[in-house]
């Protein structure tokens with residue numbers, strides 16, 4: 001395994017432009033279930049249905065009984081060693097930034113600065129009619145007191161989370177992420193099954209690829225380095241190799 005860590009560190013050091021694409025496996029060590037592991041959300045219900053824009057608008061009672069529970073759960077978590085290692089790598093200039101599918105805000109909490117949140121975030125909500133923005137707790141208070149769907153105080157329109165649901169259009173940050181990957185030399189994928197489209201196309205745009213994931217992904221076969229191990233431990237080892245030189 002140390003030889004894979006060293007190969008990864010070498011590729012990072014010699015690449016001009018390095019971005020990291022993170023998924024739910026990045027945050028399981030912070031106590032947030034992913035979608036597709038045995039203990040993931042899929043064991044309870046289908047997130048593609050639960051976090052679906054058509055369900056949110058057409059059957060809000062179901063949305064606020066299922067998908068909303070995932071969103072609500074994410075606001076009080078803390079970053080883990082892997083998030084901190086990535087923030088350190090950015091500070092030291094080893095990586096340029098992070099593209100995250102996660103909606104838990106943990107990269108920002110750990111101190112990362114350049115973050116493309118391609119699936120939105122759980123910090124805020126907005127009104128579908130007038131566009132006014134508000135913190136998540138405004139929506140949470142309404143939902144918890146039985147106001148479903150929650151409505152805007154300004155115009156009475158429907159309030160919704162800033163999270164990108166299944167069936168939503170991708171935000172502008174996704175186009176920026178594609179641009180960043182296309183103009184860089186290396187993409188490091190951490191903790192993603194690479195099964196959610198269109199984010200799972202990003203590895204195809206990368207010149208070089210490192211995968212750090214507990215289980216195999218569809219991109220393993222065209223990657224330069226594949227490490228099937230935990231995100232926190234592996235990223236700390238890669239950061240040590242980058243900053244202290246290599247250990248054999």
Ligand code: NAD
Nearest residue numbers: 023024025034035036101102103104191192193214230231
């Ligand atoms: P996924 O559940 O499809 O895949 C997660 C992958 O991470 C799996 O292949 C699993 O083997 C791996 N993994 C789990 N724990 C790991 C660890 N400690 N170290 C390394 N690998 C680990 O998740 P996805 O590909 O991100 O797609 C699911 C979608 O739902 C994404 O949009 C995702 O971000 C979102 N989601 C977000 C959160 C969050 O914000 N924390 C949580 C659940 C789902």
